[in-house]
Amino acid sequence: MLSNRQILTVAQMQAAEQALIDEGESVSSLMEKAGTGAADWVWRMAAGRPVTVLCGPGNNGGDGYVIARVLTERGLKVSVVAPLEPKTDAARKARAAWGGEPVEHATGSVFVDCLFGSGLTRGLDEGLEHLLLRLARAHDLHIAVDLPSGIDADSGEVLNDVLPIYDLTIALGAWKFAHWMMPAMEMMGARRLVDIGVGEDGETARLARRPHLSPPEMDAHKYSRGLLGVIGGVMPGASLLAARAAMHGGAGYVKLFTTHPVPQAPAELVVEHESLSSLLADDRLAAILIGPGLGRDADAHAKLAWTLGCDLPTVCDADALHLLEPVMVEGRTAPLIVTPHAGELEALGNNFGSVGLDRIDQLTELAEAIEGVVVAKGPDTMIDAPGDPVLIMPPATSWLSAAGTGDVLAGLIGSRLAVGSDSPSGHAVEACWLHAEAARLAGPAFTAGDLIDYIPAAYGNFL
Numbered sequence: 001m002l003s004n005r006q007i008l009t010v011a012q013m014q015a016a017e018q019a020l021i022d023e024g025e026s027v028s029s030l031m032e033k034a035g036t037g038a039a040d041w042v043w044r045m046a047a048g049r050p051v052t053v054l055c056g057p058g059n060n061g062g063d064g065y066v067i068a069r070v071l072t073e074r075g076l077k078v079s080v081v082a083p084l085e086p087k088t089d090a091a092r093k094a095r096a097a098w099g100g101e102p103v104e105h106a107t108g109s110v111f112v113d114c115l116f117g118s119g120l121t122r123g124l125d126e127g128l129e130h131l132l133l134r135l136a137r138a139h140d141l142h143i144a145v146d147l148p149s150g151i152d153a154d155s156g157e158v159l160n161d162v163l164p165i166y167d168l169t170i171a172l173g174a175w176k177f178a179h180w181m182m183p184a185m186e187m188m189g190a191r192r193l194v195d196i197g198v199g200e201d202g203e204t205a206r207l208a209r210r211p212h213l214s215p216p217e218m219d220a221h222k223y224s225r226g227l228l229g230v231i232g233g234v235m236p237g238a239s240l241l242a243a244r245a246a247m248h249g250g251a252g253y254v255k256l257f258t259t260h261p262v263p264q265a266p267a268e269l270v271v272e273h274e275s276l277s278s279l280l281a282d283d284r285l286a287a288i289l290i291g292p293g294l295g296r297d298a299d300a301h302a303k304l305a306w307t308l309g310c311d312l313p314t315v316c317d318a319d320a321l322h323l324l325e326p327v328m329v330e331g332r333t334a335p336l337i338v339t340p341h342a343g344e345l346e347a348l349g350n351n352f353g354s355v356g357l358d359r360i361d362q363l364t365e366l367a368e369a370i371e372g373v374v375v376a377k378g379p380d381t382m383i384d385a386p387g388d389p390v391l392i393m394p395p396a397t398s399w400l401s402a403a404g405t406g407d408v409l410a411g412l413i414g415s416r417l418a419v420g421s422d423s424p425s426g427h428a429v430e431a432c433w434l435h436a437e438a439a440r441l442a443g444p445a446f447t448a449g450d451l452i453d454y455i456p457a458a459y460g461n462f463l
């Protein structure tokens, strides 16, 4: 399913289609490929049951007429509802080739939404919204072709208050951002991609590839595997979670630096109470994690400024993201990874001058501003480094919405950064996959502490 990982904006999709047309395809031949490929999926889902196709005025509607024709040829009972006449040549041809008469309303088993695709420019008006919802209610299974009608393909924004929930969304040619972004992706059900010959372009956003991790070298020792320093603060629980996760993330040695007592620290975790400056002077440190449990007072600010000034590979999370200022990252050359959730991304945007942008622009601008990797955490986690394509993680279990799971992810990113075998963004991707896989293995209703227990098994699934 994920063999083609590129994610295109509507403009990029149109350019890709134009490139195919320049090579000798026509809109109609592309529509035939798209519609036939989509019809194959509808055919499997329908399993002989009647199908209703809702066709809009553009080429998404054109795909719908191809689907109606192909399924009729295969012997299915197909009804077409077409509230608007086809406006493009290709859609008109597809309708003529179908040759049937549209109906006002239909009931059946399978509803196929070909009202609007990537050409949607605004929310559905009341009449179309009611028609869409009425048809959806009159059917058991709901399939969207290319995109559910009523969502913005580039931002994943849902433009109408109430829209149907789909069982399957069949993307045509390439993924669009909405297929992998909230809130749109939540209403799409399973996602499948139909190939119409669009080539891969290394510059475009992509789904993050599942990593392959290696066991330690035969002659590895704790320092060669990587020493991670976790700098704690006023809330020892958060930094302890991060440090415990980091111990399973690949680093050979994890030290927790804190001035506060950490009574529940496991025996394998070295807890240091020395001064920060002497700790950061240890040239065996491969990476630093700062932020979970740090606090936001003057002491925390000073710790962060000092740490970033040491120019070691550093992960900033949680409280550190509220304290981070441009002056702290100026002149740094070592890798920096920041891991904001939506609220922290907003706070960083305020400090680094990238406000009022949509999420993807904010992400890319912030990566440029800090000259580092941004991991924008959420149900649709995105990773960006300056000059690289944006990477989007396939969705992980929603049980990750529990306190402390962000600390676990930060610990894993720090651990991978300490291992240091890949690019910083590559390590961020590895950590996100480890985190998602541990969550999958943990099943329902886990706590952040439970999640840590599943990291070794998750690791094993990437070896």
Ligand SMILES: NC(=O)C1=CN([C@@H]2O[C@H](COP(=O)(O)OP(=O)(O)OC[C@H]3O[C@@H](n4cnc5c(N)ncnc54)[C@H](OP(=O)(O)O)[C@@H]3O)[C@@H](O)[C@H]2O)[C@@H](O)CC1
Pocket: 017, 026, 027, 030, 031, 032, 034, 035, 056, 057, 058, 059, 060, 061, 062, 063, 087, 088, 115, 116, 117, 118, 119, 120, 121, 122, 123, 124, 125, 145, 146, 147, 172, 173, 196
């Ligand atoms: N190009 C290709 O080679 C291929 C494309 N393919 C397929 O084409 C799809 C893109 O096609 P598309 O660009 O024609 O857009 P589509 O989504 O059908 O609708 C646009 C029409 O709707 C109108 N409209 C917009 N919003 C509206 C609203 N809220 N309420 C009412 N009207 C609204 C808009 O006109 P407007 O009113 O904005 O002037 C225009 O008339 C793509 O998703 C894929 O399925 C495949 O077949 C492969 C080959």
Ligand SMILES: [K+]
Pocket: 060, 113, 114, 115, 116, 117, 144, 145, 146, 147, 148, 149
């Ligand atoms: K659609």
